[in-house]
Amino acid sequence: MPDLASTVPAANGHGRRRAALTLVPHATEHLATRDFKSDQEVRWCPGCGDYAILAAFQSFLPDLDVPRENVVVISGIGCSSRLPYYVNSYGMHSIHGRAPAIATGLASSRQDLSVWVITGDGDALSIGGNHLIHALRRNVNIKIMLFNNRIYGLTKGQYSPTSEQGKITKSSPMGSLERPFNPLSLALGAEASFVARTIDSDRKHLTSVLAAAADHRGAAFIEIYQNCPIFNDDAFAPLTEPGSREQRVVRLEHGQPIRFGPDGSRGLRFGPLGALEAVDVAESGEDGLLVHDAHVTDPSYAFALSRLDSADFVHTPIGIFRQVSRPSYDDSMAAQLDDARTEQGPGDLAALLAGSDTWRVG
Amino acid sequence: MTKQVQQLDRVIIRFAGDSGDGMQLTGDRFTQETATFGNDLSTLPNFPAEIRAPAGTLPGVSSFQLHFADHDILTPGDAPDVLVAMNPAALKANLADLPRGADIIANTDEFTKRNLLKVGFEANPLEDGSLSGYQLHAIPITSITVKALEGLAVSKKDAERAKNMFALGMLCWLYNRPAEGTLRFLESKFGSRPEIMKANITAFQAGWNYGETTEEFSVQYEVKPAALPPGLYRNITGNTALAYGLVSAAHLAGLPLFLGSYPITPASDILHELSKLKRFGVRTFQAEDEIGGVGAALGASFGGSLGVTTTSGPGMALKAETIGLAVAVELPLVVCDIQRAGPSTGMPTKTEQGDLLMALYGRNGESPLVVLAPATPGDCFDTAIEATRIAVKYRTPVIILSDGYLANGSEPWRVPELAELPDVSAEFSFAAPDELNAAAVEAGASPPGFMPFQRDPATLARPWAVPGTPGLEHRIGGIEKADGIGTISYDPDNHDRMVRLRQAKIDGIAADIPPLEVDDPDGNARVLVLGWGSTYGSIGAAVRRVRLTGASVAHAHLRHLSPFPANLGEVLKRYDKVLVPEINLGQLALILRGRYLVDVISYNRVRGLPFRAAELSRVIQDVITNA
Ligand code: SF4
Numbered sequence: 001m002p003d004l005a006s007t008v009p010a011a012n013g014h015g016r017r018r019a020a021l022t023l024v025p026h027a028t029e030h031l032a033t034r035d036f037k038s039d040q041e042v043r044w045c046p047g048c049g050d051y052a053i054l055a056a057f058q059s060f061l062p063d064l065d066v067p068r069e070n071v072v073v074i075s076g077i078g079c080s081s082r083l084p085y086y087v088n089s090y091g092m093h094s095i096h097g098r099a100p101a102i103a104t105g106l107a108s109s110r111q112d113l114s115v116w117v118i119t120g121d122g123d124a125l126s127i128g129g130n131h132l133i134h135a136l137r138r139n140v141n142i143k144i145m146l147f148n149n150r151i152y153g154l155t156k157g158q159y160s161p162t163s164e165q166g167k168i169t170k171s172s173p174m175g176s177l178e179r180p181f182n183p184l185s186l187a188l189g190a191e192a193s194f195v196a197r198t199i200d201s202d203r204k205h206l207t208s209v210l211a212a213a214a215d216h217r218g219a220a221f222i223e224i225y226q227n228c229p230i231f232n233d234d235a236f237a238p239l240t241e242p243g244s245r246e247q248r249v250v251r252l253e254h255g256q257p258i259r260f261g262p263d264g265s266r267g268l269r270f271g272p273l274g275a276l277e278a279v280d281v282a283e284s285g286e287d288g289l290l291v292h293d294a295h296v297t298d299p300s301y302a303f304a305l306s307r308l309d310s311a312d313f314v315h316t317p318i319g320i321f322r323q324v325s326r327p328s329y330d331d332s333m334a335a336q337l338d339d340a341r342t343e344q345g346p347g348d349l350a351a352l353l354a355g356s357d358t359w360r361v362g
Numbered sequence: 363m364t365k366q367v368q369q370l371d372r373v374i375i376r377f378a379g380d381s382g383d384g385m386q387l388t389g390d391r392f393t394q395e396t397a398t399f400g401n402d403l404s405t406l407p408n409f410p411a412e413i414r415a416p417a418g419t420l421p422g423v424s425s426f427q428l429h430f431a432d433h434d435i436l437t438p439g440d441a442p443d444v445l446v447a448m449n450p451a452a453l454k455a456n457l458a459d460l461p462r463g464a465d466i467i468a469n470t471d472e473f474t475k476r477n478l479l480k481v482g483f484e485a486n487p488l489e490d491g492s493l494s495g496y497q498l499h500a501i502p503i504t505s506i507t508v509k510a511l512e513g514l515a516v517s518k519k520d521a522e523r524a525k526n527m528f529a530l531g532m533l534c535w536l537y538n539r540p541a542e543g544t545l546r547f548l549e550s551k552f553g554s555r556p557e558i559m560k561a562n563i564t565a566f567q568a569g570w571n572y573g574e575t576t577e578e579f580s581v582q583y584e585v586k587p588a589a590l591p592p593g594l595y596r597n598i599t600g601n602t603a604l605a606y607g608l609v610s611a612a613h614l615a616g617l618p619l620f621l622g623s624y625p626i627t628p629a630s631d632i633l634h635e636l637s638k639l640k641r642f643g644v645r646t647f648q649a650e651d652e653i654g655g656v657g658a659a660l661g662a663s664f665g666g667s668l669g670v671t672t673t674s675g676p677g678m679a680l681k682a683e684t685i686g687l688a689v690a691v692e693l694p695l696v697v698c699d700i701q702r703a704g705p706s707t708g709m710p711t712k713t714e715q716g717d718l719l720m721a722l723y724g725r726n727g728e729s730p731l732v733v734l735a736p737a738t739p740g741d742c743f744d745t746a747i748e749a750t751r752i753a754v755k756y757r758t759p760v761i762i763l764s765d766g767y768l769a770n771g772s773e774p775w776r777v778p779e780l781a782e783l784p785d786v787s788a789e790f791s792f793a794a795p796d797e798l799n800a801a802a803v804e805a806g807a808s809p810p811g812f813m814p815f816q817r818d819p820a821t822l823a824r825p826w827a828v829p830g831t832p833g834l835e836h837r838i839g840g841i842e843k844a845d846g847i848g849t850i851s852y853d854p855d856n857h858d859r860m861v862r863l864r865q866a867k868i869d870g871i872a873a874d875i876p877p878l879e880v881d882d883p884d885g886n887a888r889v890l891v892l893g894w895g896s897t898y899g900s901i902g903a904a905v906r907r908v909r910l911t912g913a914s915v916a917h918a919h920l921r922h923l924s925p926f927p928a929n930l931g932e933v934l935k936r937y938d939k940v941l942v943p944e945i946n947l948g949q950l951a952l953i954l955r956g957r958y959l960v961d962v963i964s965y966n967r968v969r970g971l972p973f974r975a976a977e978l979s980r981v982i983q984d985v986i987t988n989a
Contacts, residue, residue: 362592
């Protein structure tokens with residue numbers, strides 16, 4: 001049993017004193033993928049992109065080098081949010097949109113846990129939009145995996161906040177009237193310290209992004225393009241079909257020139273008003289072509305990258321858009337408790353209850 | 363000049379002025395001095411929700427009523443003996459509550475033509491004889507204050523603002539209150555601004571001297587200290603007592619305290635108070651919204667903290683779904699609802715008992731939980747500890763129904779010795795891997811593994827298995843779970859069983875709480891007055907009045923509203939008539955009628971204010987007469 005009361009001084013002889021509990025411990029035994037598989041039957045539709053993400057997640061978890069009991073997976077509601085049931089660690093399948101809030105309470109009170117949030121486009125960006133942006137703003141030490149399939153799956157096919165305008169669905173027979181959110185632009189607007197995008201079908205890339213997120217202290221936001229074969233099949237086909245993907249996918253690697261297209265023939269350059277434009281390297285020359293820097297403190301550059309995404313996926317960057325270091329919320333919160341004890345001494349309950357204006361009777 | 367000293371056994375003073383006049387501070391200070399002096403007391407702050415309502419208008423009036431006595435008292439009092447009216451609006455808004463013969467101390471400087479017209483006085487009531495039924499003290503408080511501060515390096519505006527301290531000084535002299543506490547308070551409050559500190563202290567002393575030397579007041583009053591049970595005392599508001607109760611409860615349980623909260627009147631002071639207590643290891647999280655606040659608290663509870671959220675009615679509505687999740691996952695959670703007048707925004711600074719049915723039933727599905735209500739400001743402390751005890755022992759959300767009156771009202775409180783407090787840590791433990799696996803094997807679980815919903819046979823509580831504990835990895839969630847093993851289950855009979863188990867767990871707590879005590883001194887009463895929550899004082903005072911007439915009446919007060927004390931049904935049937943006064947339209951009465959088939963008489967007033975004892979005593983008399 002972990003020792004939890006390190007923060008409760010046993011000031012006046014009542015209550016139990018427990019030892020400190022701070023950093024995430026190392027695993028004491030070598031864990032394998034199977035150790036993270038629960039005995040529950042996985043119940044997504046055949047061909048659902050969620051299977052690939054689950055498999056990648058489970059096989060990546062041993063690399064975390066964290067004991068199984070210190071991994072916690074928290075989700076909201078939706079197809080993707082069933083994932084915690086399939087991972088043999090601690091987990092909570094909570095309520096619609098609220099996983100970031102619940103994870104915030106857990107992560108900021110338990111620095112020894114590796115906390116993952118599993119969510120979808122409806123869960124995170126519609127009903128739970130507020131919790132998402134504030135968790136990112138505060139930089140809570142949680143890793144958020146947003147499965148974006150651009151549709152409501154569990155409720156059987158209504159348009160979602162990432163569905164393209166004009167989309168015909170059960171609830172929009174004449175086409176959706178709404179402009180979609182760009183999840184990365186939203187996260188960057190909240191100045192998230194780690195922002196990345198990856199694709200369900202690219203296991204290697206997905207795993208590398210998960211590993212980078214796990215290494216990041218603070219909030220990590222990962223958008224995963226996920227195919228829903230039942231209600232929105234092939235939504236990301238331009239990015240996954242051979243022949244098409246080479247033209248469109250822009251792989252971001254920190255410190256590397258941004259090149260894409262056949263034989264890296266295309267690059268990116270800032271246009272006059274700060275928007276990025278794609279150019280033919282042969283025509284424009286190498287001058288002014290972008291080399292990716294995920295560590296720029298100002299989010300404007302990463303924001304410009306995120307705007308390259310469009311409904312028809314002409315150029316779609318994947319990889320880590322932004323990774324900057326700033327204090328993690330749980331660390332700052334713990335530091336304030338330490339400072340308070342240093343400055344004022346440990347809490348003295350009897351003195352607190354009595355206060356300064358007392359009188360004695362009898 | 364030596365003045366005559368007259369002994370009184372109790373006094374009710376109401377300070378009233380514009381919301382910018384500092385009446386709450388004045389009342390607070392007078393209360394502190396009165397508490398230190400050793401009187402029993404009860405207070406009723408009453409202020410507009412707007413921070414600065416238009417000056418000089420009726421909606422802008424802020425008041426603070428204080429009842430103090432040489433004996434034990436229960437309410438802030440019905441009718442003031444003294445009204446301090448800092449402007450015409452304050453006079454107009456409060457005059458109707460004043461009995462003939464009461465003292466009125468009015469600040470004549472503010473009774474200008476313009477101010478009088480603002481509130482519809484055609485003529486100046488201080489001059490036209492309309493107040494001849496009262497003892498009128500017309501005093502130019504502002505100008506005397508400004509004059510007294512001449513020579514100090516403060517602006518005219520700051521000098522005028524010190525007028526509340528002049529009034530306080532005058533009243534402190536009039537009622538023989540000690541002054542040291544206020545002087546110390548002013549020194550620390552304005553320590554960084556010495557001129558302002560000097561101005562306030564000078565104004566306070568000028569007010570004191572004014573009382574002593576002028577002929578405005580011919581007598582000075584004395585209210586002797588009350589004979590309270592021996593001990594160390596302080597004055598405390600309900601919100602402070604609740605905050606201290608939560609810190610103490612976490613300490614007694616050996617758990618870290620985590621508060622997730624969103625600012626809302628009248629609950630915010632609990633957040634403020636707890637955020638000052640980081641040295642106790644208290645984590646406070648000001649969330650993005652009400653849902654975020656309760657969500658974070660539940661997340662912290664999952665991690666082994668005592669998760670707490672604080673709010674008022676509108677916030678309760680928003681938190682309902684998360685509280686339902688806490689019912690489903692069976693984790694401890696303390697939810698403090700500081701009720702205010704509703705529906706919707708209602709009257710944020712006014713009190714009400716309108717959230718009882720919402721607390722009991724305001725969630726989807728069969729969603730039983732524990733509901734407690736403190737009776738007095740000081741009782742908020744004990745209620746917080748009791749809520750924590752039940753929450754951690756039974757792994758259930760517990761709702762505390764305080765209200766605006768308890769939150770801001772204050773009373774003398776005997777400071778408990780730490781050793782007197784219950785040892786909450788003895789009532790529960792986190793799940794430990796070995797025992798539970800063994801129990802699971804014994805129960806025939808195959809393959810042997812941890813069963814997160816295997817219940818303790820005595821309490822029906824499930825294990826509290828905290829992340830970080832090896833071997834107890836498990837998943838919980840809002841979907842229905844199979845009894846014992848805890849995996850997702852849509853089995854019809856399992857659902858029926860789980861619905862009943864969750865209810866049985868809450869019902870079973872009745873055996874773990876004290877029976878309802880009835881105050882029926884002569885045993886002859888045929889009428890029982892049954893209340894809950896903050897009406898304790900009003901009902902108690904009304905019952906005393908009735909008994910003084912020689913009549914018999916019994917009083918019982920519910921702290922546990924879910925589950926009810928085990929003997930409640932039997933108590934109800936013992937009396938011919940049961941009167942249930944509530945500051946709502948009969949919410950407890952509805953449940954009593956449904957649950958116990960007793961035809962209780964519901965008495966309801968929903969004015970945003972506590973009941974008046976005089977009014978309640980008439981109601982009780984009527985019921986007795988017709989019994
Ligand atoms: S509805 Fe779509 S997203 Fe949901 S499980 Fe089926 S395929 Fe996957």
